[in-house]
Amino acid sequence: MGVGKTTIGKLVAKKLFRDFIDVDEEIEKEYGMPVTQIFNKIGEKAFREREKNVITSLCQKKLRIISLGGGAFLQEEIRKVCLSSCMVFFLDLSWENWKDRISLIIDSRPVLQGKSIEEIEELFYKRQNLYAVHHSKIETDNQEVDEIADYIVDSIKLAWELYE
DSSP states (O other), rough: OOOOHOOOOOOOHHHHTOOOHHHHHHHHHHHTTHHHHHHHHHOHHHHHHHHHHHHHHHHHHHEEEEEOOOGGGGSSSHHHHHHHSSOOOOEEOOOOHHHHHHHHGGOOTTTTTTHHHHHHHHHHHHHHHHHHSEEEEETTTTHHHHHHHHHHHHHHHHHHHHHH
């Protein structure tokens, strides 16, 4: 969360002339409220179930760039469907760089609210272990958004050539 998935995903989609879908934004449209309010009104469990259904459906559609919320990949079912039917890119940002973004993202991330910096760091590293399963890892520290997007675009084009 807060690594730039949406920003980079939109740029990749634009460069590849594809549709971009942010799963959290789709769910927010459906409920007519931000994720933080969804968590408060229906709870995290119901949100995660809806998230799983949306992602499973989107993974069956081709030629789309999809951005998952930071917590989505924690669900084994979601990891399996994504890894089996999509190219999964892990945008890896170090703790040192990520913690500088906390103040920018904390209000819109319900899983961070009310937590100490130590608890947030623990959550960060716990998630890093689950994110270790992917098709391609991109170190994003000290890289520009365009550089990251170009790397992803080149990777996708290479995969298309290899598997055609």
